[in-house]
Amino acid sequence: MADRVTVTFAALSEIDHLASQTDPGTLVVFAGAEGAFSPATSALLGSAAEQVHKAASIAKFKGHSGSSVELLAPIGTHFSRLLIVGTAPKKKAEPQSPTNEYTLLGGAVMGKTKASDRVTIAFDFPEKPADMAAAAADFALGLKLRAYKFDLYKAKKADDDEKDATPQVTIAVSEPEAARSALVARDGLADGISFARDLVNEPANVLFPVEFAERTKALQSVGVEVEILDMAQLEAIGMRTLLGVGQGSRRESRVVIMRWNGAPKGAADAAPVAFIGKGVCFDTGGISIKPAGGMEDMKGDMAGAACVVGLMHALAARKAKVNVVGAIGLVENMADGNAQRPGDIVKALSGTTVEVINTDAEGRLVLADVLWYVQDRFKPKFMIDLATLTGAILVALGSEHAGLFSNNDKLAAELTEAGLVTGEKVWRMPLGPAYDKLIESKFADIKNVGGRFAGSITAAQFLQRFVNDVAWAHLDIAGTGMGSPQTDINQSWASGWGVRLLDRLVADHYEAEA
Numbered sequence: 001m002a003d004r005v006t007v008t009f010a011a012l013s014e015i016d017h018l019a020s021q022t023d024p025g026t027l028v029v030f031a032g033a034e035g036a037f038s039p040a041t042s043a044l045l046g047s048a049a050e051q052v053h054k055a056a057s058i059a060k061f062k063g064h065s066g067s068s069v070e071l072l073a074p075i076g077t078h079f080s081r082l083l084i085v086g087t088a089p090k091k092k093a094e095p096q097s098p099t100n101e102y103t104l105l106g107g108a109v110m111g112k113t114k115a116s117d118r119v120t121i122a123f124d125f126p127e128k129p130a131d132m133a134a135a136a137a138d139f140a141l142g143l144k145l146r147a148y149k150f151d152l153y154k155a156k157k158a159d160d161d162e163k164d165a166t167p168q169v170t171i172a173v174s175e176p177e178a179a180r181s182a183l184v185a186r187d188g189l190a191d192g193i194s195f196a197r198d199l200v201n202e203p204a205n206v207l208f209p210v211e212f213a214e215r216t217k218a219l220q221s222v223g224v225e226v227e228i229l230d231m232a233q234l235e236a237i238g239m240r241t242l243l244g245v246g247q248g249s250r251r252e253s254r255v256v257i258m259r260w261n262g263a264p265k266g267a268a269d270a271a272p273v274a275f276i277g278k279g280v281c282f283d284t285g286g287i288s289i290k291p292a293g294g295m296e297d298m299k300g301d302m303a304g305a306a307c308v309v310g311l312m313h314a315l316a317a318r319k320a321k322v323n324v325v326g327a328i329g330l331v332e333n334m335a336d337g338n339a340q341r342p343g344d345i346v347k348a349l350s351g352t353t354v355e356v357i358n359t360d361a362e363g364r365l366v367l368a369d370v371l372w373y374v375q376d377r378f379k380p381k382f383m384i385d386l387a388t389l390t391g392a393i394l395v396a397l398g399s400e401h402a403g404l405f406s407n408n409d410k411l412a413a414e415l416t417e418a419g420l421v422t423g424e425k426v427w428r429m430p431l432g433p434a435y436d437k438l439i440e441s442k443f444a445d446i447k448n449v450g451g452r453f454a455g456s457i458t459a460a461q462f463l464q465r466f467v468n469d470v471a472w473a474h475l476d477i478a479g480t481g482m483g484s485p486q487t488d489i490n491q492s493w494a495s496g497w498g499v500r501l502l503d504r505l506v507a508d509h510y511e512a513e514a
Helices: 012-017 039-058 098-111 132-147 176-201 209-222 231-237 240-246 295-300 303-317 363-378 391-397 409-422 433-439 455-464 499-509
Strands: 006-011 026-031 068-072 081-086 118-122 168-173 225-229 254-261 273-283 323-333 345-347 353-355 382-387 402-406 426-428 471-476
Touching: 006 012, 006 132, 006 176, 012 039, 012 118, 012 168, 026 039, 039 068, 039 081, 039 118, 081 098, 098 132, 098 409, 132 168, 132 176, 168 176, 176 209, 176 303, 176 499, 209 225, 209 254, 209 273, 209 303, 209 323, 225 231, 231 240, 231 254, 240 323, 240 345, 240 363, 254 303, 273 295, 273 303, 273 363, 303 323, 303 382, 303 499, 323 363, 363 382, 363 455, 382 409, 391 402, 391 455, 402 409, 402 455, 409 426, 409 471, 409 499, 433 455, 455 471
Parallel strands: 006 168, 026 081, 026 118, 118 168, 273 323, 273 382, 382 471, 402 426
Antiparallel strands: 068 081, 225 254, 254 323, 345 353, 402 471
16 A cells, blocks of 8 residues: 655744755645735745736636645745645635645645655645644545555556656645644554555455455454455355355355554453445346446445455554454455345345345345344444445435434444544435335245335344344445545545545544553
């Protein structure tokens, strides 16, 4: 997970010395409403201030977020390029938490930076954040996330060496040592998100269940224990709903159990928190085959599993003081002579019998067995599953929110709060006994689809049948996990959605006291 940008910190007082005589580079400064600078930025610009104000006036620059003014060879500074970036919120813009505000700002600045640039950031504002060091680290996270690319399979062109260069960014801030310390956790988070993005972006002929499972072994380098359950073990355990999904594929199914034991010894409550991911490495729909148009996107039907892997990396890399279980079910849903048929009845690990009405409603069959297994084996404080589960959630929420379903108000509120802080937003959807009636089967205990209406809700009701008394939340990420909207911090098809959300949830509510 090599960085596409190199970030260092320096003191604000050192800025004049950061411009190299051979490569002066770019200086970035920030302006608030009406182009106002902080006193420190005004002093830094010195005699260049007049040029800046004139250029801003001509460009009608008002300091709004997302706007910028560029000056080449500005007189009065040692730099070859000066970039003024606005930070004042737009009137109709959605409010952002301070954490996400500076992360997005870092991404926006990275988007205005060339790969071969040497960039110095004067990290000072007219309205300063309460914690300047944390804001600088969040800004650096945004730089790293925006710099991500997935171009593994593209032929190199003549000018690619310059495009592939690593920008050298120095963030000049009032508390450089504190910013360096704060960046350590963000570096692990950036690597975890990149790991998740890589997994989702890979083609299915490269990343099939066995290969996906092998790649999780990379987590061992940061202290995560990795256990891979093969076909014989899954048969012996009794994960028949999971195995039924994969039986039409030549590729064997796998389940991966990942454990990070970071809670201090003697912690009063060392029960783990648990995250479960749907990992359908390719989904044809099986016998209930999907339309051909857009089926190539089904390589991303394992975005939930990718998020869990990226999260495990992020938590372990920052030595999170919590015990965590990550579990992913990895299958390929194909259609051959051995494939599961509509009308088949299969017994889940829990003992519940399921009538398979539609083989394209396969993700819930995978999660059913993994949820029950994790609940029974690890007795977690909570379980959160993530899955690109239903097209219905896209109809309801688009790509702005993931659907949140939960049996626990406290956990739901914590997830909603974490979503607002990170910008990975969730919207709580209903559950209730009335929806259970829609998945009653004539021939088995339940069926795997409930009809045309309330599709995302009946899918969640199905999953809830495999949860007992443990606090549980289901995140339907079909609109956010793949084909993700491009933003200031993500220019990739895969965003790694959920890693920041769940890392924040754990950090704010579930880590033990030191």
